[in-house]
Amino acid sequence: MRDVAVVGFAQRQMDAFDGSPTMVELLVPVFGELWEQTGWTKADIGFFCSGSSDYLAGRSFSFVSAIDAIGTLPPVNESHVEMDPAWALYEAWVKIQTGEVDTALVYGFGKSSAGQLRRVLSLQLDPYLTAPLWPDTVSLAALQARTGLDAGLWDEKELAAVVARNRATGAGNPHAVVSGEVDVADLLAEPMFADPLRRHDCAPVTDGVAAVVLAAGDRARDASERPAWITGIEHRVDAQSLGLRDLTRSPSTALAAERLDLDGVDTAELHAPFSHQELILRTELGLGDDVAVNPSGGALCGNPMFAAGLIRVGEAAAQISSGRSAKAVAHATSGPALQQNLLCTLEGGR
Amino acid sequence: MGKQPAAVIGVGQTHYKAKREDLSIAGLCREAADRALADAGVGFDDIDAVVVGKAPDLFEGVMMPELYLAEALGAVGKPLLRVHTAGSVGGSTAIVAASLVQAGVHRRVLAVTFEKQSESNAMWALSVPVPFVMPVHAGAGGYFAPHVRSYIRRSGAPEHVGAMVAAKDRRNAARNPYAHLRQPDTTVESVMASQMLWDPIRYDETCPSSDGACAIVIGDEQAAALVDSPAWIQATAMRTEPTTAAERDQVNPQAGREAAAALWRQAGITDPLREIDCAEIYVPFSWFEPMWIENLGFAPEGEGWKLTESGQTEIGGTLPINMSGGVLSSNPIGASGMIRFAEAALQVRGRAGEHQVDGARRALGHAYGGGSQFFSMWVVGSEKPAA
Numbered sequence: 001m002r003d004v005a006v007v008g009f010a011q012r013q014m015d016a017f018d019g020s021p022t023m024v025e026l027l028v029p030v031f032g033e034l035w036e037q038t039g040w041t042k043a044d045i046g047f048f049c050s051g052s053s054d055y056l057a058g059r060s061f062s063f064v065s066a067i068d069a070i071g072t073l074p075p076v077n078e079s080h081v082e083m084d085p086a087w088a089l090y091e092a093w094v095k096i097q098t099g100e101v102d103t104a105l106v107y108g109f110g111k112s113s114a115g116q117l118r119r120v121l122s123l124q125l126d127p128y129l130t131a132p133l134w135p136d137t138v139s140l141a142a143l144q145a146r147t148g149l150d151a152g153l154w155d156e157k158e159l160a161a162v163v164a165r166n167r168a169t170g171a172g173n174p175h176a177v178v179s180g181e182v183d184v185a186d187l188l189a190e191p192m193f194a195d196p197l198r199r200h201d202c203a204p205v206t207d208g209v210a211a212v213v214l215a216a217g218d219r220a221r222d223a224s225e226r227p228a229w230i231t232g233i234e235h236r237v238d239a240q241s242l243g244l245r246d247l248t249r250s251p252s253t254a255l256a257a258e259r260l261d262l263d264g265v266d267t268a269e270l271h272a273p274f275s276h277q278e279l280i281l282r283t284e285l286g287l288g289d290d291v292a293v294n295p296s297g298g299a300l301c302g303n304p305m306f307a308a309g310l311i312r313v314g315e316a317a318a319q320i321s322s323g324r325s326a327k328a329v330a331h332a333t334s335g336p337a338l339q340q341n342l343l344c345t346l347e348g349g350r
Numbered sequence: 351m352g353k354q355p356a357a358v359i360g361v362g363q364t365h366y367k368a369k370r371e372d373l374s375i376a377g378l379c380r381e382a383a384d385r386a387l388a389d390a391g392v393g394f395d396d397i398d399a400v401v402v403g404k405a406p407d408l409f410e411g412v413m414m415p416e417l418y419l420a421e422a423l424g425a426v427g428k429p430l431l432r433v434h435t436a437g438s439v440g441g442s443t444a445i446v447a448a449s450l451v452q453a454g455v456h457r458r459v460l461a462v463t464f465e466k467q468s469e470s471n472a473m474w475a476l477s478v479p480v481p482f483v484m485p486v487h488a489g490a491g492g493y494f495a496p497h498v499r500s501y502i503r504r505s506g507a508p509e510h511v512g513a514m515v516a517a518k519d520r521r522n523a524a525r526n527p528y529a530h531l532r533q534p535d536t537t538v539e540s541v542m543a544s545q546m547l548w549d550p551i552r553y554d555e556t557c558p559s560s561d562g563a564c565a566i567v568i569g570d571e572q573a574a575a576l577v578d579s580p581a582w583i584q585a586t587a588m589r590t591e592p593t594t595a596a597e598r599d600q601v602n603p604q605a606g607r608e609a610a611a612a613l614w615r616q617a618g619i620t621d622p623l624r625e626i627d628c629a630e631i632y633v634p635f636s637w638f639e640p641m642w643i644e645n646l647g648f649a650p651e652g653e654g655w656k657l658t659e660s661g662q663t664e665i666g667g668t669l670p671i672n673m674s675g676g677v678l679s680s681n682p683i684g685a686s687g688m689i690r691f692a693e694a695a696l697q698v699r700g701r702a703g704e705h706q707v708d709g710a711r712r713a714l715g716h717a718y719g720g721g722s723q724f725f726s727m728w729v730v731g732s733e734k735p736a737a
Contacts, residue, residue: 053407060478
């Protein structure tokens with residue numbers, strides 16, 4: 001496999017973006033930051049790949065308008081996944097592995113605030129049997145949390161502790177939309193939102209965009225003094241039907257992890273939009289207490305749909321490039337109750 | 351390691367119909383997938399990854415349907431990707447699947463594309479008003495009619511050329527058991543007599559709305575060695591340009607020209623008209639045959655219609671186009687691009703049945719989408735590509 005690294009990363013996160021659902025107004029300046037970071041222009045990019053969802057924008061072909069952010073002519077080598085852009089990053093990594101291109105720009109955008117997110121996401125379910133009942137994502141996550149509570153795998157205090165820790169670390173992240181020191185006792189005094197989840201156990205509805213530049217070998221060294229090398233990238237999916245899954249586990253995360261070398265990981269960026277999901281992921285990845293989980297504050301401090309997974313990769317890469325981490329793992333999720341999961345390990349110096 | 355050889359080792363199609371009321375969306379996809387696996391002589395256990403493609407989710411009203419389809423497509427516990435590049439998605443999905451093998455990541459990849467238009471309302475889904483974006487209230491035909499008019503004006507093509515394409519494709523479809531519109535009696539005169547829908551596009555010059563799915567299995571060298579006559583992927587290309595820009599030429603888009611140039615270069619082709627034996631080109635409205643003939647470099651600008659008018663795009667001609675009946679005869683939108691790619695593979699495998707082009711050794715599969723701005727194409731051949 002060719003050595004491929006993250007050499008640029010930029011993002012925006014906010015409560016509600018007052019602009020178009022294609023978010024071109026944010027993508028343009030974010031691309032501008034990438035050009036500054038790498039010293040490159042559009043002409044240096046061999047492949048563009050984006051991830052987004054028409055349903056968030058409430059229209060067909062929202063990604064079609066978003067490509068305006070790339071610029072007009074000449075045409076580009078480009079593709080799109082209707083997924084979190086972490087999977088677009090995977091497609092771009094594969095494209096670089098074919099040898100056809102040496103560089104790629106990956107981006108994603110999501111205006112979650114354009115509709116009622118928890119209801120919009122229920123359209124991901126089986127259209128004949130489940131979706132007509134409109135079970136929303138928060139309620140499904142609550143079922144998952146309840147399953148673990150009943151099995152004695154976690155208690156409410158542990159969930160609150162996850163929230164308190166993420167909000168505290170998120171205070172150092174200028175992109176976090178909620179953050180700050182909070183007491184576990186205060187959190188537990190809050191009312192239920194979707195029993196057993198309180199509002200703070202659920203990621204805030206967030207709008208945002210993210211973009212990453214990938215490059216192979218010397219091209220990476222050309223663009224960055226400290227490239228964050230991708231040493232492994234794997235993703236797997238579970239069955240969707242809740243009746244077929246042990247909701248307290250994430251087999252797809254475990255399967256992806258099996259193919260990676262997680263020994264020596266000191267930092268993890270986990271895409272856990274609900275507090276209990278971080279506990280599931282930590283268990284599946286076998287992360288010890290010495291691993292710094294979510295230096296960015298994670299999805300509980302900001303979860304722009306169709307950007308947040310890629311942001312985990314970008315944040316992990318930033319930890320590597322800054323020298324704060326020697327080996328990091330980034331995680332992205334998609335679908336109800338952690339149905340689909342991607343893992344990516346990153347390391348410095350090679 | 352370098353790029354690994356990859357080949358189409360299995361093709362599966364559903365019968366394309368206005369309404370497949372006997373099947374759910376999952377059932378439709380499974381029918382195509384099962385046939386592709388059977389053709390490749392493998393089972394789901396032999397598949398390393400699944401790639402799903404379809405056009406906008408708003409069509410069927412299912413958000414990211416690949417999540418719900420994971421079980422039906424045997425993807426549980428495996429990598430699953432979902433591609434969406436507008437109308438070109440069927441082709442892009444095949445290319446993404448091919449790249450997984452060419453990168454040396456996987457041995458066998460299943461790619462499945464579909465559209466169930468009977469459970470969808472494409473006209474509605476394409477007409478949601480969006481601030482600051484040009485409305486397409488008249489559907490795709492209303493969008494493309496001015497481009498066709500402009501082509502006719504620029505090239506001076508006689509009015510009946512579009513009707514010739516429609517009559518040929520419908521006759522070809524009658525030889526294809528999977529085709530939706532099988533109308534062997536279609537003539538230039540009957541097409542010309544059909545109702546004008548979006549001047550200059552007549553009713554018989556438009557594609558139908560179909561239910562259907564298409565699946566392919568792409569394998570590496572070792573997997574290809576286990577099947578008869580694999581279709582080797584000799585080149586792939588994708589190019590994109592924005593919908594609206596003053597400098598765009600939507601009649602002969604630069605993205606299409608550059609994709610074709612890259613494709614021919616990669617395949618080592620210098621004279622495509624001579625070196626390509628047949629082509630499956632994305633023609634949803636009849637006039638796009640001569641327009642894409644030029645865009646792809648098979649004829650100089652302004653002269654593509656002459657190839658059509660002289661009958662050279664019929665089966666038996668210099669460059670047979672849309673032997674399967676094309677998009678004009680079957681149009682499950684998300685699958686339509688992959689059907690082109692799959693039919694090109696069937697031709698070079700010698701498995702196209704009654705619509706087989708004699709001795710086809712190299713074929714083009716082509717798809718486009720959006721406002722003539724997304725292009726995906728591949729060349730498949732009976733010969734393994736040179737390393």
